[in-house]
Amino acid sequence: MSYSNNEVIQTDHITKTVQRSSLWKEVMKRFFKRKMAIAGLIILLLVFLFSFIGPFFSPYMTAGTNPQEIHQAPSLSHWLGTDHLGRDVLTRLMLAGRISLTVGIGAMLLAVTIGGILGILAGYYGGLIDQIVMRIADILMTLPGLPLLFIMAAIMSEWQVPAEQRLYIVMIMLSLVNWPSLARLIRSQVLSLREREFMVATEVLGLRDKRKVLNHLLPNVVPLLIVTATLSVGGAILSESVLSFFGLGVVPPTASWGNMINTANTLIDFTNRPWLWIPPGVAIFVTVIAVNLLGDGLRDSIDPNMKGR
Amino acid sequence: MTQQKPLLSVNHLKTYFQSDDGLVKAVDGINFDVYQGETVCIVGESGCGKSVTAMSIMGLLPDSSTIQGSINLDGEELTKLSKGNMRRIRGNKLSMIFQEPMTSLNPVMTIGEQITEVLLEHQVISKKQAIKKSLELIKLVGIGRGEQIIKSYPHQLSGGMLQRVMIAIALACDPKMLIADEPTTALDVTIQAQVLNLLQDLKEETNMSMLLITHDLGVVAEVADRVVVMYAGKVVEQGTVEEIFTDPKHPYTRGLLQAKPVLGSRKKRLYTIPGQVPKLVDLKPSCYFADRCEHCMEICTQQTPELKCNDNSEHKVACWLYEKEVVHQ
Numbered sequence: 001m002s003y004s005n006n007e008v009i010q011t012d013h014i015t016k017t018v019q020r021s022s023l024w025k026e027v028m029k030r031f032f033k034r035k036m037a038i039a040g041l042i043i044l045l046l047v048f049l050f051s052f053i054g055p056f057f058s059p060y061m062t063a064g065t066n067p068q069e070i071h072q073a074p075s076l077s078h079w080l081g082t083d084h085l086g087r088d089v090l091t092r093l094m095l096a097g098r099i100s101l102t103v104g105i106g107a108m109l110l111a112v113t114i115g116g117i118l119g120i121l122a123g124y125y126g127g128l129i130d131q132i133v134m135r136i137a138d139i140l141m142t143l144p145g146l147p148l149l150f151i152m153a154a155i156m157s158e159w160q161v162p163a164e165q166r167l168y169i170v171m172i173m174l175s176l177v178n179w180p181s182l183a184r185l186i187r188s189q190v191l192s193l194r195e196r197e198f199m200v201a202t203e204v205l206g207l208r209d210k211r212k213v214l215n216h217l218l219p220n221v222v223p224l225l226i227v228t229a230t231l232s233v234g235g236a237i238l239s240e241s242v243l244s245f246f247g248l249g250v251v252p253p254t255a256s257w258g259n260m261i262n263t264a265n266t267l268i269d270f271t272n273r274p275w276l277w278i279p280p281g282v283a284i285f286v287t288v289i290a291v292n293l294l295g296d297g298l299r300d301s302i303d304p305n306m307k308g309r
Numbered sequence: 310m311t312q313q314k315p316l317l318s319v320n321h322l323k324t325y326f327q328s329d330d331g332l333v334k335a336v337d338g339i340n341f342d343v344y345q346g347e348t349v350c351i352v353g354e355s356g357c358g359k360s361v362t363a364m365s366i367m368g369l370l371p372d373s374s375t376i377q378g379s380i381n382l383d384g385e386e387l388t389k390l391s392k393g394n395m396r397r398i399r400g401n402k403l404s405m406i407f408q409e410p411m412t413s414l415n416p417v418m419t420i421g422e423q424i425t426e427v428l429l430e431h432q433v434i435s436k437k438q439a440i441k442k443s444l445e446l447i448k449l450v451g452i453g454r455g456e457q458i459i460k461s462y463p464h465q466l467s468g469g470m471l472q473r474v475m476i477a478i479a480l481a482c483d484p485k486m487l488i489a490d491e492p493t494t495a496l497d498v499t500i501q502a503q504v505l506n507l508l509q510d511l512k513e514e515t516n517m518s519m520l521l522i523t524h525d526l527g528v529v530a531e532v533a534d535r536v537v538v539m540y541a542g543k544v545v546e547q548g549t550v551e552e553i554f555t556d557p558k559h560p561y562t563r564g565l566l567q568a569k570p571v572l573g574s575r576k577k578r579l580y581t582i583p584g585q586v587p588k589l590v591d592l593k594p595s596c597y598f599a600d601r602c603e604h605c606m607e608i609c610t611q612q613t614p615e616l617k618c619n620d621n622s623e624h625k626v627a628c629w630l631y632e633k634e635v636v637h638q
């Protein structure tokens with residue numbers, strides 16, 4: 001029983017698979033089999049086009065207020081009517097979309113960055129870092145989110161933050177409320193990854209921490225990050241709408257879907273002028289549902305727990 | 310081989326774990342040497358402390374452990390090294406391969422990335438050179454089509470190929486000492502022999518030393534120069550492969566030899582030693598093998614036999630049967 005060292009194992013059979021499949025291509029393949037996820041993606045793309053390109057096709061983009069045309073019902077010249085200042089509702093809806101989407105995505109990016117970095121550090125190093133990060137997260141998580149946002153927003157109003165800047169403050173507020181749950185999720189993922197044999201192997205190979213974290217941990221956490229990040233955009237858009245509805249988030253003249261609904265804040269407006277609140281309401285609803293469909297689809301196709309591998 | 314200094318010298322090594330049941334004496338005062346270019350096998354049943362020995366040498370024990378004694382590699386006392394210096398030695402001068410090739414590689418990194426990574430970590434070379442070296446290593450471990458292999462992911466390769474990749478990674482920085490902890494246990498019987506022979510050939514080519522851990526005496530017969538038999542955290546017999554196979558002294562070694570499966574055959578074991586390895590907690594002074602030993606005497610249950618030579622050779626055994634001063638009943 002002797003085998004020569006020069007004997008080479010046949011590797012023909014893997015050639016085909018290797019050419020076809022990088023890991024992300026496999027994910028894409030699975031993703032494109034999910035109709036609901038694709039529907040979500042397409043709807044989101046349409047919402048984006050509507051918000052960011054749409055206004056350029058509107059004759060009212062720069063028109064602003066118009067006292068002659070207040071409270072007009074939908075017509076050929078104003079497809080969704082006008083508001084109490086005579087502004088075209090459709091145009092405002094598109095401009096508000098820019099703000100709401102920007103706040104949603106901005107808040108998500110911030111929360112993911114904070115939560116991701118802190119979660120990885122806490123999970124990887126454990127000890128004191130872990131204690132500090134997780135205690136802060138616990139405290140933030142025991143405080144109910146919306147009341148906390150209300151308080152912060154009230155302070156912001158008290159300080160008379162200018163309307164153009166409130167948008168950014170709202171982003172920061174939302175990410176402050178959202179990072180703890182993300183950090184916790186990432187931390188637990190890192191903790192379970194740390195026990196995996198390939199992480200023990202990085203130890204045996206004498207790799208330094210930077211490589212272990214950036215090359216080995218991070219790529220294994222990214223799928224989970226992408227999925228939770230996507231899903232959290234929906235929540236951020238909703239929270240922003242609620243805040244703005246109560247006049248505590250993005251305030252007029254900057255339009256957001258939430259403060260647009262608020263323009264129908266009297267019973268007369270509500271019953272007699274549904275064009276004021278139905279369009280932004282539908283916009284929020286459709287966007288949030290689409291985000292969730294996309295997020296669920298991504299989760300199923302990425303399989304963040306690496307099941308079956 | 311006693312004329313030169315050993316490459317690896319383990320002396321009075323004790324590795325204990327604090328556990329809920331008490332102090333686990335996983336490794337309890339063992340000594341052995343590995344010389345340059347030599348293959349030493351550690352054999353013993355599951356739970357005898359073989360892996361703990363390996364991890365002690367690698368300096369990768371959990372926080373719940375305490376370590377005493379000395380581990381000297383190439384003139385350096387490993388137990389006294391700082392974390393950073395120990396890290397620089399691991400994967401470099403001192404390397405290791407595991408039992409489970411399937412799970413020891415990162416599923417989301419390509420094979421190429423994982424080989425070049427070690428090279429970039431421990432050597433001063435460019436990425437391009439590292440890739441070139443990776444291709445050479447893949448060829449060295451007997452895998453064809455390296456260009457494609459380095460672009461593939463672990464789940465696209467078979468267990469045997471992955472173990473070859475693991476060997477390539479372990480050998481990347483030309484280690485002086487390679488520890489292989491049951492490197493073939495997870496593989497098909499036919500593949501086992503190939504991987505073992507590959508290891509043996511590579512060892513001869515590079516003149517490195519190898520510490521091979523196994524519970525399979527068939528493997529030992531194939532590759533070992535010297536053998537260390539471990540039982541319940543202690544070395545019970547130690548000698549050259551000829552001594553162990555032709556003149557086994559310790560009843561445990563004899564039991565293992567009787568239980569030995571023929572390498573490459575699928576036959577079930579004909580014989581197993583009755584009983585099992587004791588829990589390594591609260592063991593009283595005695596021969597730990599006593600309750601499984603057919604030659605057990607009174608002294609065996611009262612005093613621990615020491616590992617010593619009984620003739621002029623290096624063949625050592627820890628058993629009261631060979632103690633001259635013991636009056637055999």
Ligand SMILES: Nc1ncnc2c1ncn2[C@@H]1O[C@H](COP(=O)(O)OP(=O)(O)O)[C@@H](O)[C@H]1O
Nearest residue numbers: 326328333335354355356357358359360361371
């Ligand atoms: N981290 C640990 N904590 C407590 N006991 C341990 C730990 N690691 C190993 N042991 C114990 O040490 C003994 C030897 O284990 P091991 O070296 O893995 O045996 P093997 O010879 O099969 O490789 C076993 O009884 C095991 O339960």
Ligand code: SF4
Nearest residue numbers: 596599602609628629
């Ligand atoms: S010391 Fe006694 S019990 Fe232990 S192996 Fe030898 S004869 Fe058996």
Ligand SMILES: [Mg+2]
Nearest residue numbers: 356359360490
């Ligand atoms: Mg083991």
